[in-house]
Amino acid sequence: MRRSPRDSAESARKIGRRGLLLGAVQAGAVAVLALRMRSMQLAHADEYRLLSEGNSIKIRLLPPARGLIHDRNGYLLAGNESNYRVTITRQDAGDVAEVLARLRRLIALSDAEADTILAEIRRRSPITPFTIAERISWEEFSRIAVNAPALPGVTPEVGLSRVYPRGGDLAHVLGYVGPVSDFDLGRIEDPDPLLRIPRFQIGKVGIEAKMEQALRGQAGSRRVEVNSAGREMRELSRQEGDPGDALQLTIDYRLQNYVQARLGEESASAVIIDVTNGDVMAIASAPTFDPNLFVRGISSATYRGLNENDHRPLADKTVQGLYPPGSTYKMVTALAALEAGVIDPKETIRCPGYVEVGGRKFHCWRPAGHGNMNLQQSLEQSCDVYYYDLSQRVGIDKISDMARRLGLGQRHDLPMSAVAEGLAPTQAWKKRRYGRDWVIGDTLNATIGQGYVLTSPLQLAVMTARIASGRAVEPRLIRSRNGVEVPAPPAPALEIDPAFLVAIRAGMDAVVNAPRGTANGSRVVAAEMRMAGKTGTSQVRNISAAEREGGVTANDDLPWRQRDHALFVAFAPVEAPKYAVALVVEHGGGGSAVAAPLARDMLLFALYGKLPPLSAYPESQRTRIQNQRDQMILVDPDEAPPTASTRA
Amino acid sequence: MSLLDYGLRSPPTGIRKVLYINWPLVVLLSAIACVGFLMLYSVAGGRIEVWAEPQMKRFGAGMAGMFVIAMVPIWLWRNLSALAYGFALLLLIAVDLFGDVGMGAQRWLELGPLRLQPSEVMKIALVMALAAYYDWLDIRRTSRLIWVAIPAVLILVPTALVLAQPDLGTALMLVMGGGLVMFAAGVSLWYFGTLAALGVAAVAAVLQSRGTSWQLLRDYQYRRVDVFLDPASDPLGAGYNITQAQIALGSGGWAGRGFMQGTQSRLNFLPEKHTDFIFTTLAEEFGFVGGISLLTLYALVLAFCIHSALSNKDRYASLLTLGIGATFFLYFAVNMGMVMGLLPVVGVPLPLVSYGGTAMMILLMAFGLVQSAHVHRPR
Incomplete structure (x- = not known):
């Protein structure tokens, strides 16, 4: 062998003892880790599960503004408008009927609508917000915000919604957008988390659908602290998304x-x-x-x-x-x-x-x-x-x-x-x-x-x-x-x-x-x-x-x-x-x-x-042409600008 | 002992060595690495090319290195121990001088296509050097002050260099790893008792120095300590990581949420989800069953190291095997302790699972040394 017989029996015995001791320490540490895991994942799993579901810090996606579409001369064909809506969460509202009655003093809701909403809310989960009204006016929106203390569980929200200022003139070219449906989710292979946002709009037909990737943009995100009921307490950080690409069409x-x-x-x-x-x-x-x-x-x-x-x-x-x-x-x-x-x-x-x-x-x-x-x-x-x-x-x-x-x-x-x-x-x-x-x-x-x-x-x-x-x-x-x-x-x-x-x-x-x-x-x-x-x-x-x-x-x-x-x-x-x-x-x-x-x-x-x-x-036709023109209503895009609320 | 050992007087030679490699250990290491691939695939949102694929390539390279090292007789490695230590020391000095700054610390050295973290190399080189030292040292002198001072210097020099980067976690790992080898070599327990007392005093000094002109640690390191003591004190800043990690881990429950279903990691609550905090994803997606399984795999690797060390009559081989096993143990115990809130947050990866090139390759090569010790044990 290659070495002096210094590796005496004493050395081996000492290493053996210390080695065993080392093994025992390691085994002890592993046991502590296992016990800790058991305590967290088995004994207290429910608490953590609750924390995770009601994680007090939530990441909320910020839907990007959809890309605008203009004609060749710069007239807006498809834009976005602010959409004010009001939602209610049953759990926070307490007496839903009473809250709804108070709300009806602020916004216009017919009796029939109110009854439908009431029935619908009772059927839904108590913690998910239910949309009472969409596209309410700015005045109504601010009235609700001001009266928030009297309206527990009611949240006024603002989002962007697609609008086509030219109405039917380009309906077939532009197509239209609509909320993501289960059918869409099953059909397209698109992992974009934006699609999971409730009421997120994607192109359904026409350019809106064909140019979806370009128009959609990138989601931003914000970190908010919410209370146990899910109401936002404060915004911690905010990262704006990138709006979708603006398209200019060849259309005049x-x-x-x-x-x-x-x-x-x-x-x-x-x-x-x-x-x-x-x-x-x-x-x-x-x-x-x-x-x-x-x-x-x-x-x-x-x-x-x-x-x-x-x-x-x-x-x-x-x-x-x-x-x-x-x-x-x-x-x-x-x-x-x-x-x-x-x-x-x-x-x-x-x-x-x-x-x-x-x-x-x-x-x-x-x-x-x-x-x-x-x-x-x-x-x-x-x-x-x-x-x-x-x-x-x-x-x-x-x-x-x-x-x-x-x-x-x-x-x-x-x-x-x-x-x-x-x-x-x-x-x-x-x-x-x-x-x-x-x-x-x-x-x-x-x-x-x-x-x-x-x-x-x-x-x-x-x-x-x-x-x-x-x-x-x-x-x-x-x-x-x-x-x-x-x-x-x-x-x-x-x-x-x-x-x-x-x-x-x-x-x-x-x-x-x-x-x-x-x-x-x-x-x-x-x-x-x-x-x-x-x-x-x-x-x-x-x-x-x-x-x-x-x-x-x-x-x-x-x-x-x-x-x-x-x-x-x-x-x-x-x-x-x-x-x-x-x-x-x-x-x-x-x-x-x-x-x-x-x-x-x-x-x-x-x-x-x-x-x-x-x-x-030709001269013989001019009177008839004039008559026909008199009956036609044309839009002058310079005189009838799109509504003021339309923005990027 | 396998059937092949029967009647053998001397270590195997040539290609027959392959038969004497401890294959169960190879299987264990591969199983752990596979857990890593699976989790890297999951945290990348179901994409293999982001992290899992490069990790697999490195694992392959590391495995190849392990086999090559295992084939080389252990006494050759013993003779190279001092050289390895010196080389690692030079690398550490180089990184302090020319290293890349990443995450506020100088840790990386660019060597051509390779991105090397010299402190990882040093962890193994230190174990080699200490094992060689105690192999050489007359056993009766082991506990004499002068002969204890030498290995202490061997440990403290690289520790100081690593602290200068600064990388508190690795520095502590070096001290503890080296200390465990000294412990195994039979240094008197009095020294360890004294050291423990000094340690307590040092911690007190470090805490006292905060805010004074002679502050010993960086501010972020103090904050980590604060957060460890009370994560709730700053749930959005420094305590955010640890709070979220514990929520992810705890919410896994018995069987977890299912592969690729972890909401915490999926929704980007978790920081460093592919490196230091990868265990939380495993625990969230596979629950207690998954976590315990991985822990068991790690424990089996340790058990092998201890068994192999105790049955090896060669002092260098024994100490090396124990030391590498201890280093491996420190890696996973500190990492898991950290994500479970038992230890403060220090940057220690989960061995063979976390994404990261150097750590995995060096560790596999270290196990090559363990295999070499096993193959070439005197019979």
Whole structure:
């Protein structure tokens, strides 16, 4: 071994004794710890549990102010207002009925309300505060605060609540907020403790929902000392949260207000976008509703009224509504044919009023026929037979490919709820979907925007903007976030021969400005403001996704419901396009008679930035336009500022 | 003794040593560390990457270090004891001169990617040095004044350096850890009696010096003492930690509130919830059952150390094992005593459970020494 025999027996014995002693000390200490644990966790657990539940120092979360939303000119679209409310805690109140009676001398409460509240309080836990009244006035709030000594258990509280100062004008764009529901908690994987705050509001639909993370902000916290009854005695420390991001939309509120007012109570929708950069200037669905109703708690009767209305005010038709585009689709077919080289713009096709394909007759809308048509004339007079012929030459797949390049049949990434994809059908799609082969009749239907083709007003607006600008513009809704511009790189040029686009634009010009154009009645006479467009009248009702699942085959098989949808797409000015509009009036009748005049008014308002001078309209129409204006109520955001209580 | 020991005259050599490692101890240490991972996962609100994952990596590294150290013969470590002590002393001086200031104290030394707390190293180096000293010292001289003075200096020099940081908790740990080794080595009980008397006098002096020009401790250290004596005196300031910790612990009850259900820690009532106060979360979420289980694991580690030390005929190995066991004991006893309100708040982590790099790795390496002593015991 390596060592001297110094490790004698004596040493070992000594270490053994001291080691044992050390072990005993350690064992004793462990026993003390165990006993202490037992005493705290078993003998006195209840006391500590009580202390923990009624912990005299409580952390209260401070809900952050939700991010404000403005329009492109800085008008407030969604703000926050102080919400004064009064709560009662039964345990502290003692005689609830007596306290309530005293409270009723200070704030307005009907007998029925008081009875309901009394019954409700008795049912609830005695220690949780119960909200007696919300949105009480500042005067009522201060009256209660002053009389606090006479009102045991009653607490006046102040919180922030979302408010939409523009009411229904942007209901579908902004959506609305509501208290977090159990459904929300189950659906979203979001550990943010803010969501656990009772009555905390989160976005339910629209931008409020899609931009929830940005708008919500970060919670602050404060440490308060509370008494055993849970009433706050004093605030110990406070850390403010970060308010949510402020958003600026591309929407021009004045225009939006005008468009909404112009659509009125029709079941209709309109989208106006800037063809140069895709900014959505206005996007309105009618009829609309007041989103503030949802924030404040909508009554079931009102909700039922909205939900059962056959004009579907709750639906956002601009992005969710899918319609057969009707003749507005003819630009797509024409561009596909031009690109495939199967037609020359000057070439004429004779329209006898119908064409027979595969043993079936396909009619032109004009039974007598149009005679010889070239490309420009075919658009101008919306000849169906010309396009029946074209479609057979070019085939459905090329048409649908062109549709997608123009922005149809694809989901545009806007922060709105349930943005629909639409449909630009192909042979492979039908085979996959229905297990049946594509037939030539399908092509003929599709080519005039019927049959399987489905588009949303947003997509039609994008299509028009792309045709007008020659660029693959993408729509966008958020202009800046916390004052920082959202970058909008210039859209790449469409990979379409500019000469073809010029031919199409000439055709759309003719639709409005040529004497035989289908929308000639809606022409603009002001120089440099002239409009080009295309009418559409689609002969089927709005096909829901469910119906498509069920297997709608051809237009003829569909049940006929009331009147046609009226569509119109347009851009202006013709010489240097600035804005594009797409408009759909459900069951409105003909596109030229119903949709075109509305679209003209909206485009002119966008171009002038205000109501256009009457001189922009053809002379014969000015009196009628004036009359119609007299009946319309518009909001001037400069004269009607949002309520004073609205704040950041 | 396992079956393999039968008939062996000398310690095992080569790879066969692995078979002589005390595997139950490895399992115990791993079990304790797993409790730590679980609690770190819980206090991070169910996220593993915040604390649990780095802790696991360090545990892996520490375990590797433990095995390497265990394979090296214990007599080599004995010969390196003085060197280790000197190295640790240099580190302590370095940290006083160049160390990082964290939480009002200079404790950390940045060595490349490593963030080292030299006082942790010193705890083990001191035990090694004292064990080597008593191994060398003629046993009859153990209680002579001059031969007691030498180890006292060995203890007090690093203690003074640690106090200068200032880190009262670690300084006390060094004194007590060193004292326990001297006790085990057989130093006369008279010395300990005298020391205890002097200690009482020193405490009196420290308390007396408060507010005078020769004040011995920092203000925050006095406040901790006040708070220990009466936590209710300042429930929101200095007493806040201890009050909240006790509420968390006590409210756990028999079986606790359940994993990840502790309201005290979840709602951020608890300070330092991932380091010094992690035991409160365990006690709140797993209750008495959980707390006692962890305490039992710790007690079993101690029992192993004492058994191994007493059955080892090598004096250095015995003293080292006892000393490391005692240091380990001081860690968890002081930490638990603190959160249970039995001791004043001093910054001592819960060994192998609290989040913290150096403490865990050094402790595992120390157990490597214990294993080496066990593997290479004379037979």
